[in-house]
Amino acid sequence: MVITYLVGLMQEKVNKMQTKYKMPIPGQSLTSTPKNAPYENPPEIVDPEEALEVHLMRLTEKKRMAAALDMLETGIDLQTLVEGILRSAVMNGIHTIDVGLIIAPVIHEYIKITADEVGIDYDEGFDDDEDEEMKTYVVASERAKKKLKSMGMMSEDEPTLEEPEEDSGEDMPEEDLMMEEEMTETKPKGLMSREGM
Numbered sequence: 001m002v003i004t005y006l007v008g009l010m011q012e013k014v015n016k017m018q019t020k021y022k023m024p025i026p027g028q029s030l031t032s033t034p035k036n037a038p039y040e041n042p043p044e045i046v047d048p049e050e051a052l053e054v055h056l057m058r059l060t061e062k063k064r065m066a067a068a069l070d071m072l073e074t075g076i077d078l079q080t081l082v083e084g085i086l087r088s089a090v091m092n093g094i095h096t097i098d099v100g101l102i103i104a105p106v107i108h109e110y111i112k113i114t115a116d117e118v119g120i121d122y123d124e125g126f127d128d129d130e131d132e133e134m135k136t137y138v139v140a141s142e143r144a145k146k147k148l149k150s151m152g153m154m155s156e157d158e159p160t161l162e163e164p165e166e167d168s169g170e171d172m173p174e175e176d177l178m179m180e181e182e183m184t185e186t187k188p189k190g191l192m193s194r195e196g197m
Helices: 002-020 048-059 062-073 078-091 097-118 129-151 174-185
Strands: none
Touching (some): 062 097, 078 097
């Protein structure tokens, strides 16, 4: 019994080592036979309309559409799902990347309409969140300014984020002004100076 347990542990370690070292060797792609992968050969379809037809026919299959909708339900955004479908087709040699970029909006809309009809709540995957965060920040900062002004902690003439304070140099100490003047008076020297021309 102890022996079978130890054999089982050893077998687990061997399996872990085998899976650990199944990665490609650096430079392996340079030593393999060219045109071996489907994406290294000419694509099966070059016309975007034909490629779109193939994708839509595949998406009308119940299993494929159910899988796509399940992915949307699990939290994968629609844009990532469409990119995955198209990259898979490119990798399998069905069409090229540029054909995939041309047909992507149609596939996106098709899946979106289907998800809306089924009633699935999903994320389209566009980065509108950054704009909303910026709007929220601006609104919150305006509220904070109003509150500070009403409490008397901020004067009316203080600069805001939208109106940066102009630096005229009047508030600068004399030493800083002297250094600034010295820097402007220095003339370039050397072969590349334009003074001798």
